[in-house]
Amino acid sequence: MGQRKSRRGLSRRSFLRRMGLGGAAVGAVAGSTATVSIAASTSDKKAISQALSPFQHGVASGDPLQNALIIWTRLSIEGSLPCDVSWEVAESPSFSSTVAQGVFTTDSSRDHTVKIDVTGLSPETSYYYRFSALDFVSQIGRGRTLPQAGVDHLRLAVLSCASIPHGFFNAYRRVAERPDLDCVIHLGDYIYEYGNDGYGSDVQAGGRIYKPGHEMVSLSDYRRRHAQYKRDLDLQRCHQQHPFICVWDDHEFTNDAWLSGAENHNDGEGDWTQRSSFALQAYSEWMPIRLPEPGNRARIYRQFRFGDLLDLIMLDTRFVGRDQQQAGSIPAQTPGLGGFGFIDAGDIASADRGLLGDAQTQFLSTALSSSSAQWRFLGQQVMFGQLKLIGEPNALNVANPGGQGGIFLNTDQWDGYPRAREEVWKMIRGNGGAPVDNVVVLTGDIHTAWSMDINEDPNNPIAYNPLDGSGSMAVEFVATSVSSPGLDEVRELGEEGLKIVNPHMKYINLREHGYLLLDLTPERCQGEHWFVDAIDGPSRGESLAAAHFTASGENRLQSAAGASAAKANPPAPAPYEGIPL
Incomplete structure (x- = not known):
């Protein structure tokens, strides 16, 4: 290049x-x-x-x-x-x-x-x-x-999920206006594949519609959609001011994609292998990404070393190693879930189902075990921690097979690949050796904001204490969307209801849009959910909704007193000449 x-x-x-x-x-x-x-x-x-x-x-x-x-x-x-x-x-x-x-x-x-x-x-x-x-x-x-050594402070923004008809990209502008950021991490759904007669057809915020107007299928379609997004001035400003480290999610291909197909792909839309190759080609052309294997557009998992302070491990949980999502099932005696939910049983529980693939699993294991940095971030697409509609300890899988450890919500995230997640838990626990401390999982995809502890069995008070976080092995921050709509399926439960069922979750917001700010020092990692005041038109307002930190070596979240301090004397921003203010 x-x-x-x-x-x-x-x-x-x-x-x-x-x-x-x-x-x-x-x-x-x-x-x-x-x-x-x-x-x-x-x-x-x-x-x-x-x-x-x-x-x-x-x-x-x-x-x-x-x-x-x-x-x-x-x-x-x-x-x-x-x-x-x-x-x-x-x-x-x-x-x-x-x-x-x-x-x-x-x-x-x-x-x-x-x-x-x-x-x-x-x-x-x-x-x-x-x-x-x-x-x-x-x-x-x-x-x-990136820094080489002696790093004492990093500031990163995390973004995901920007649908043009659903709202203006004010979050990108707010991130562009932070001159002290070291980089932006984008966790996918940078573009959406839908046509104007599909997802969001009744929204069209401020007259914004997808171009081309039909669903992306051909190489020309994918290129034109990338071109439309890159003409958005708020996104242009963000790219102009900060380097991006990106991975794709499903909508860079089509909804609920996996290696050999997608929920939103049918025989009338041609061959999946060709369609996905078009998506890969357009992404490689239009995104500022370096291929870790030249010529292999399908591999984007890679690692970035921010001196001795941070190893950023970017994973692909969407395409390269993912098996097809399973529909799952819920016990017949469980009413009131509206068709949602599944248990850890049947095809879901199969040890043969993977999310990363063998090569990427080995890459992650090596990256974690060999890391000498103070902190390790896993940048990836789908929620890692458990998300249950009915909470029960996993031990009930043995004592009460009808319980199956509770009712999970979404088969498209790590909950739908429980044996693959267990392999990552083993890596963090050290695989019989010394555990890997200071692991922070970064997630997008779900269009909502979450901060949580990570434990194998958070509904089991013997394994995890939600009062002080003891038993937690890592933490996870889920960035809300730039503009894409949130989780209507679970809104009736509400944030507090979900926290009762999922005691490892310290913060949930199912409504707002914005970005995640990460402030990192050798002593602590703080995650802050910043929300814009509107997406139905251009705006300049934002507010801090929640801030939590994990102290080095503690692997659990605590509430922070307020926003972290910006870096002193940031470098001069790039001039905005040619981009209307």
């Missing part, structure tokens, strides 16, 4: 001619709704750049290492001709000290996207980058490399 050999291709003259700017004319970039009248003699290049720049999808950075950073953009042009794009990286937004530069040739085979793996950078350093092509210059982006 470095320089590509230049080929004869699109020039500025042919670009402007295609845009209708050979003389006094009205022109528009391909796919843009913006138009502008420009006289042949105009010298207002700033106005031209804002309305007609080929960089209509912004800039982005991602997958930072201690000496490298992915930078990304896309040319909003049509046709198949190749085009040269220059790029440069500097230590200041003025670009007075350029540290790397080059030329990349893009074309329609990669949907005119540009992705550069910039190497030879210094650790724990903020860099500014930009692109130029066809006599236009892109926005300036800001990225940051």
